[in-house]
Amino acid sequence: MLETVGLTAPEGDVYRLLLVAESASAGEISGRTGLDAPVVLRLLGALEAKGLAYAVEESPGWYAAIPPEVALVPRLQRHAEALDQTRAAVFDMVETYRRVARARGVGQTVEIIDGAAALRQRLRQLQDGARREMLCFCKAGYVAMSPESNQEQFAAHDRGVLYRVLYEQAYFDDPGSVDNVVTGVRAGEVARAVPRLPLRLAIADRSVAVLPLAPSGAPGGSPRELKAALVRDSSLLEALIDLFEHYWEVGAPLRVTDEGRIGGAGPEDPASPAAEDRHLLSLMVAGMTDEAIAGQLRVSKRTVQRRIQGLMNLAGVVTRMQLGWHAARRDWL
Template identity: 30%
Template sequence: MSVTTLFTGRSPADGDPVTDIYRYAARKGVIEAVEVAAEDLGLSLREAHEAVANLVESRLLRVDDSEGRRFVPVDPELASASLVSSVEREIYQRRELIDQIRERMGAFRSEYGDAGRSSAASAVEYLVGAMEVRGFLKMAGDACRDEVLAMQAAGGDVEDLSQMYLTLLARGVTVRIICQHRSRADVSTRMLLKRLTDAGAAVFTVSHVPRSAVVFDRALVVMFGVEDDGEASVARVHSHGIAKFLLDLFNHLWETATPLEGVEVGYANVADDLQQAIASLMAKGYTDEVVARKLGMSVRSCRRHIAMLMRDLDATSRFQAGVQAARRYLGAAG
């Protein structure tokens, strides 16, 4: 048992050799010999030695002779103060190391930036693999100070980013998320989004989001993708022009989106918007499967909406329903 285990595991209890040894030392005022303590407590010699070693490491026992056989108990408050000071010293040393690493890497940033301006390809940096992606997102989240704007496309998993959003919200960072309407129909996703809105995030939904992306502090752009082998990937974009384009796209979608409120599951609040999107795609001749994929819903759900649309319009074909509905919504918009 290590010091970390002692202080982060279960609470000490009767029958725990460490607790029993410390209680024995406190009662007698000293452990003259570990062998004697083991015999008195009914412990094996190995258990007794391991418990004593742990208590010495935890500052709760102190060696009191040159041979290392005699031990005296230490006041837990003094032991605690000693341990905390050593942990604080280690934290300080690690922070110094972090600062040194950042300072060292910062010396190369201008070189990298100068090279990047002469090459369009270097404007985009790709990271592949769950570990690399997760590490980069943590770094981006830690550096974020003011605002996060997120677009969640079909197939994207908001659960992967939810903890980062919650951490940012707890720090006072503004978080705005646009998801597809399909998020309203999935119970687990709806509850997860409800947790984010309860924490202060603003979540809106639209019919279609073209690509999953996150913009940190209106400057750092992260675009999500999946490699051919199924590995998660992100593209870190260093282009001011692309950042501005995504901000404009986000704002355009936000103006037409519908706020997600409550925990009710289903499309009731966005039925008109969803039917308009379906009609527009049907009018272009897309199959049910393509319409469903573009809107991020199951083919079964998509066909149910199409059947309702055709019934409402008294249409005899999918194409006719699409054209009629598109004209209706276009006229309403005008």
């Protein structure tokens, strides 16, 4: 899975083919992969824009791969380092809490929930009380509330609450999981996927979090023995939010087709930007200022900013860096 380093599955296939061949043309790649030549040209252009391939000057129309240790390993290392730093910060917060809990009486900051029934009730209360945003980690299986029984999510959608949900790859092995995700996305959920999640987590309005204290593996044990933590406003809560955002940045977006299938957005996706916005994105990713982009497109600076904000809303991101990342991953460039 190369989505973590910014490659779609088709881009990864073409890149692997270029690694095997000294160089290849779009026609040769089309013959080996069965993809149409225009699609191959688009994929080669995307790989070149991402710094993974280059056009061979001596042979027009031919491309060669940039070695993965140059093009991919640094990206992977940056993400791994960011996740390691966040994981270390969380464990440091946990140790700090354990060390000083008695001295400063933080019983009101972290509350222990006993039993599956109590956890189910708290999860419902958490969603009923949400007014702006819910952040969730969904692992395979469930420990207290099945996805089908979570009607509170749809009521929250009706109130305008934004759900950002990360699913780990193993989640989709559960029966009915794809249908559950499709239903959620169609209701307004913004979903992404990662290979693995470290824990189960739900955060409401960035002010309170709930996480089961069982090991991160498959759920087990008696429902009465289940314990969870409710974490209120604190440095530990901030660390959990940071952990969510780090995984969110590397997650692969999940979109739902008209046929009810899960798939990433491509050029044929109606949610993809128009051609003029793709041009704007390419200028932004190239590092041009808003003034320079406005000059290139012959529009006002305010128009450039408004269109970039619209693209951020379309991609479901909050920063321009995230927009550039997801534009590359969704093949919007």
